[in-house]
Amino acid sequence: MSEQTQQQGTSAARRVVVAGAGMAGVQTAVALREQGFTGTVTLIGAEPHQPYDRPPLSKAVLLGKAEGSAFDVDFEALGIELRLGCEVLGLRPADHELDTESGPVPYDVLVLATGAEPIRLPGTEGVPGVHLLRTLDDAERLRPVLARQHDIVVVGAGWIGAEFATAAREAGCAVTVVEAADRPLAGALPAEVAAPMTAWYADSGAVLRTHARVERVEPGAVILDDGSRLPAGAVVVGIGARPATAWLAGSGIGLGAHGEVLADDRLRTSVPDVYAVGDCASFPSGRYGERLLVHHWDNALQGPRTVAANILGETSAVYDPVPYFWSEQFGRFVQYAGHHAAADTVLWRGEPSGPAWTVCWLRGDRLVALLAVGRPRDLAQGRRLIEAGTPMNAELLVDPAKPMKAATA
Incomplete structure (x- = not known):
């Protein structure tokens, strides 16, 4: 990250443009207003629909139990300008302009939130x-x-x-x-x-x-x-998704091996006054000691708060979450928190042949990740234990009758 990038002076920004109107883009625009930003906020989305949440698409919307999943956000009341049905085509950082189907859009600060596209x-x-x-x-x-x-x-x-x-x-x-x-x-x-x-x-x-x-x-x-x-x-x-970043070719924005924007721990890109958040970006995790690319809803919800705080420039907010996601499949509620790649121990709570069980990953005596099937209390308590870095007692942890919070060393 260059010195120029490190000194991104964004507190005086009057025009913030957000490219992408999914969860990450919408939450960035909302967080800016919630944190006191009074300048212009423009939210650009490729789809013509009112911005909507994606998880219900594979559930209620698909089965005809709901007509849509539009976000409950009053964009007009928040002073957020929506430009929908407008695809982004390119970025010219030297001119501080975003190229779109409707012509160039100038910005003081740009947030990349274009998400991912299915393979x-x-x-x-x-x-x-x-x-x-x-x-x-x-x-x-x-x-x-x-x-x-x-x-x-x-x-x-x-x-x-x-x-x-x-x-x-x-x-x-x-x-x-x-x-x-x-x-x-x-x-x-x-x-x-x-x-x-x-x-x-x-x-x-x-x-x-x-x-x-x-x-x-x-x-x-x-x-x-x-x-x-x-x-x-x-x-x-359903064979996966890749970051929707092909449009950034030639912009100077640093991209990773999977096409993701390489953001720093404050979600800044390699180009001044440009941030990236959600499915299109990876970030370095101090907690896990590696760069993470997280394609899940919670990442798109949490990251925008860090972006907004750094745009306002009132604090130097670092993004280092415990990743979290859930899935509903075949009558089971599956939840995951953390990142298990560097774990050295795997422990089970409950029988995997049964209706409810949890897998815990530890590095040393610290919980780094868990997968909970039908055990939401394990997930809630385990996520807090991961965040706190609490030492765990393995013998107590494998007993599914004991609350996870009681299995500390």
Whole structure:
């Protein structure tokens, strides 16, 4: 980070422009007002819809139980200018201008909050019946598919694949989930932790096929690389997401190996007066000693408060959260807090074959992460223990009858 960047003088900013109108963008605009910013705030979103929350898309909106999930924010009362249906095209930091479909937008401070975009299955661009699930329009296109109870093939047994499979089974569809790896959530959890989740698919009536790669998609069918032909009235692809940052090419903004904006611990970018927050950015974690790229709702909720505080310049706010997310799948409430990559010990609370259990990761005697299935109290207490860096007693911790807060050393 350059000296010029370190001295970003933003307290005198009169025009803040936020690129991206998802959770991170909306919360940045709201946090600026809540923290006393009186200048111009402009929120630019590529979609024409009123800004909305994404988690309900794979649940209530998809099943027709809700028409949408617009944020309960009175943008007009807060003096936040909305420019919707306006895609960002480029950035010219030397001119302090953001290029958009509607022309250049000048800024004193710019916040990048363009989120992530789903990875497409190669060879399926424009193929009828192949769907993604990221936007409100995606969910609206899938609603009648579920209503007609098609045979559905879900590609990818990650978080979004499991959530969609759950909704499709609830709608009465026949569901087959194909996963290239040997287990669900292979990119997110160790094998011994993900293994118990394999049975959840069969219990719900869904078919899970692992070690399965898609060769091609034909009208009404998915062909796997072993020659298997799966009937498919619709195909839903959930094989991950990448930061939506291609538009920053040539801007001078430093990007990482995954295309993410490389923010510092105050969420500043490599370019003066430009911040980045949410799914499009990674940040260095002092707590975990590595750079984190977190594609989850809570990160998009928490980061904007740090951005707003640093824009106002009244304090030097460092961003170093305990990452948190949740997932509802196959009748289970799954929650995760922390970051387990550097753990040296794994402990179980409860039997993974049962309806409720928790996995705890420790580094030395400190809790660094936990996954709670049907045990929300473990999650709440464990998250606070991670934040505090409290030494734990392993013998007490493995007893599921004892509260986690009572398992300290």
